Amino acid sequence: MKKANLSRQILYSLLIVFVLLPRSSIAQDSFDLKAAFTYNFAKFTQWPESRLHEKSAWKICFFGNQYRDSFIELANKKLAGQSIAVIQLSETCAIAQCDVVFIDTNSRDLTRRLFLAVDNKPILTVSDISGFAVQGGMIEIIEQDKRLYFNINSKVLEASGLNISSQVLKLALEVKR
Numbered sequence: 001m002k003k004a005n006l007s008r009q010i011l012y013s014l015l016i017v018f019v020l021l022p023r024s025s026i027a028q029d030s031f032d033l034k035a036a037f038t039y040n041f042a043k044f045t046q047w048p049e050s051r052l053h054e055k056s057a058w059k060i061c062f063f064g065n066q067y068r069d070s071f072i073e074l075a076n077k078k079l080a081g082q083s084i085a086v087i088q089l090s091e092t093c094a095i096a097q098c099d100v101v102f103i104d105t106n107s108r109d110l111t112r113r114l115f116l117a118v119d120n121k122p123i124l125t126v127s128d129i130s131g132f133a134v135q136g137g138m139i140e141i142i143e144q145d146k147r148l149y150f151n152i153n154s155k156v157l158e159a160s161g162l163n164i165s166s167q168v169l170k171l172a173l174e175v176k177r
Contacts, residue, residue, distance in 0.1 A: 033148055034141055035062075035070035038102045038126045041139055041150075042079055046163040048122050051099065057085040061098035063107035071102070092117045100124045103132075111135065122161045133176055138162070142173065149173045 038060065058079040062071045068088060075086045087098065092113040095101055101123060103114055108129050115136045118125055125138045132140035133153040138160070140151045151174040157164060169175050 030143070030148075031067050031070040032073070034102070034104075034128055035067060035074060037141055037148065037150065038062075038071075038100060039074050039077060039079075039084075041126055041164065041168070042100045042124055044165040044168050045124055046165070047080070047099075048161050051122060052080060055082075057083040058100070059085050059087055059098045060100045060102070061087045061089050061095065062102040062104075063089050063110065064104035066106070067102065067104060095123065096121070098123055100126065103127045103129065105129050111137075118160070120159055120161075124162060125156075133174075139164075152176070 042058070042060065060071065060074055062068075065088075071086045071088070074084050077084055087094070089095065089098075089101070092110055095114065095117040099122075101114065101118065103110060103125070105128055111127075111129060111132070114125065125132075126141065127137050127139075128141045128143070129137070130140075130142075133151040133156075134140075136153070136156055138153055138157050140153075142149045142151060150172055152164065152169060152172045153176040154164070154169070155177055
């Protein structure tokens with residue numbers, strides 16, 4: 001019974017974020033929605049026990065000035081009962097401190113270095129770069145018909161010690177195994 005309620009909560013959260021929103025919202029609030037997606041992906045990720053027992057704040061990092069205000073809003077939220085610290089990155093050398101990294105299309109030239117920096121580490125990677133999940137990223141946010149969807153690379157997630165809820169996997173357009 002408890003598991004069914006959690007599954008419903010996950011579905012409702014994600015459906016509200018990307019399926020039920022009107023098309024005009026995506027155009028106006030694309031940055032906010034991508035930040036909200038990133039937060040929800042982190043929320044429904046199964047993290048290693050060692051991370052769950054840490055007392056430090058969750059660190060959600062991002063590249064791109066245009067996302068600053070959207071990600072700063074996440075600092076008011078909690079993840080697994082702990083506060084969130086939001087960190088804007090300009091280079092990949094500081095990625096090791098992050099739990100989650102969002103890299104936007106304008107930072108595409110850093111993708112290869114990002115993959116090297118997070119290789120087999122429990123750092124969730126999210127992006128709106130076309131082909132991100134196929135190239136080695138974990139979650140790729142896609143805009144189609146002025147709505148947001150996502151693809152997941154479960155092989156990369158598992159190699160890093162992370163798992164994402166099966167309910168989230170069911171909502172993905174594509175899951176690469």
